[in-house]
Amino acid sequence: MYRIVRKKVLNPTVTLMEVEAPFIAKKVQPGQFIIFRVDEFGERVPLTVADSDPEKGTITLIFQIVGASTMKLNALQEGESILDLVGPLGVATEIPEGAKRVCVIGGGVGCAIAYPQAKKCFADGLTVDVIAGFRNKDIVILEDEFRAHSHELIVCTDDGSYGQKGFVTNALQERIDAGIQYDCVIAIGPTPMMKFVCQVTKPYGIKTIVSLNPIMVDGTGMCGGCRVTVGGQVKYACVDGPDFDGHEVDFDELMRRSGIFREREADCRMMMQARQKEGE
């Protein structure tokens, strides 16, 4: 059992939880993930770790409420426990050696995973620009945290209700056009966003690291559910990733495969909402 020591609602659909997991806290590096199972009936769901405190023995998870499992997780309160938590899984992010200036791009809840990347690069003495994109003002998260661990922060919203109006790709293009030279771009967010960031960086040959989140069951290479085609080869996101060279990833295949249980996800959401209403 893994006790929740802190819970904070970041926006109506995104929650932060700090959880006791001493073994994981000691080892986890930016880019690695855990798999949780809320209770006996729950699915195994992967979440990239947003932060860790080895001394306190805790890790921080930030998640969006999208299906039955994240709803169940969100229903837990401080002091309650998650049944299973396994990790750290996957390979830690590797910033290319000698990189001096990086651009960390987060889209929506992907900012939760982009944040530890920015923090690590900043701590390692790199020049760090952060572009954080959201649909609108109401769902902006981690602004203060990013500001504290970057040299420049650009917040953009699709509708212009906060920060710069437009997509993260527009902001990135503008900066490249202005002559800023990035040694590496780290893009983490919805799959289409990562795909389009890669399209922006490819002509300039800027190394672009993406963090994929395909369907997964065990997280140790056993099920093959998370297989993605990278550079024409089949890779397992759980053991070979979740980070990959974005210019090599077959994003279209990934998006098709991720949709296989989507109807079921929607059903679950409706069912859980109905149950919650009954409870009220």
Add this chain to the structure above:
Amino acid sequence: MPNMSQVKVTIPEQDPKVRAHNFEEVTLGYTKEMAMEEAARCLNCKNMPCVSGCPVNVRIPEFIAQIREGNFEGAYEIIHSTNGLPAVCGRVCPQERQCESKCVRGIKGEPVGIGRLERFAADTHMQEGKSEITRPQPNGHKVAVVGGGPSGLTCAGDLAQLGYAVTVFEAFHTAGGVLMYGIPEFRLPKTIVQKEIENLKALGVNIMTNMVIGKVLSIDELMADGYEAVFVGSGAGLPRFMGIEGEGLAGVCSANEYLTRINLMKGYKEGYDTPVLHSKAVAVVGGGNVAMDAARSALRMGAEHVYIIYRRGEEEMPARREEVHHAKQEGVEFLNLNNPVKLLGDENGRVRAAVVQRMELGEPDASGRRSPVPVEGSEYELAVDTVIMAIGTSPNPLIRTTTQGLEANKRGCLIVDEDNMTTKQGVYAGGDAVTGAATVILAMGAGKAAAKSIDAYIQGK
């Protein structure tokens, strides 16, 4: 007088038409009377050929004699003295290739139903047995076991019997390995696996779940933490794919994924959150036990057509005869001497058909089986909405790639000496991690042998 019937006492089974739609156990097991009658077929041979066919050397004629006498608990104790998981082995061992293949009664007629009798003794003990498990006197030594599958659990049990403080590090949220995630409920009820695990705990074995060794702790860290020896039984969990066009389509998965969703995550049961594909027409590629398990599970999940596509003939199938027979009875359609060459998708990227090529048998290959040769121009389309690949697995690289000094062969299997020690001092290995995908009982045999070696190693230090 022995019972000279040439055939085994028939074992009750669920009707194929009924069981094809439920996950309850297919074979129901002997009654006391049936067991005693079958036990009477054993001639109690002095040279005990059957025992030599058992990887853990169960004293077969001795336990059968006890059943014949009606002393079922006595039979159980004899089995349990060399086999830590009798209820499991009685169900999933390929007895026809092991103990029963050596049985004298098999020369003329059917061999004694050793597996059925082992299962009977184990089940009767679970229901009626009174013997309390006593914890052995601790001997002050610590051993770590990586992986809670058949080899790891057997190794842990044997070492605990000798007084070692054993900790099993299991990557999943529950121990059992392939017994939990792979073999379906209808062949091996999970309550039975859990009961065997509870027995190990009662013996003093400590099981830590959610611990992926190689990630959360390394083998070197375990040894620095005071574990004097480590047994690696991490299995052969990496699924193979064919490398054909269309394998990236939605609706194509490994048997591991399909079976894990159903068995470990209980996706077939009301109330559990893990989704399972609900398919109309399923193609399972492969001819082993895992392929049969996947196909029979797909029927139970409600598929209208389930095909086994196997590139050789039925004679060459590696699956147990009994499994093939059961699958056929339940309505699985066998497309032997067929091989998929391409998978086709619909406009949404979901698989809609397999392009299948007919094969014929040529000369024997390295495995001694006649090799399949494609028949040119024989391709046809088979309409399916799910394709499950069950063409084998290879060892998980997580441990080998994170432990210095641990050597593996080119197939990724850990190299061990005759005492089951790896190339790293004090680190032993066994089961599928060493052999590549094999059987539960061979893994148990390796765990047993390793426990003996580990004991000798620690006592000799």
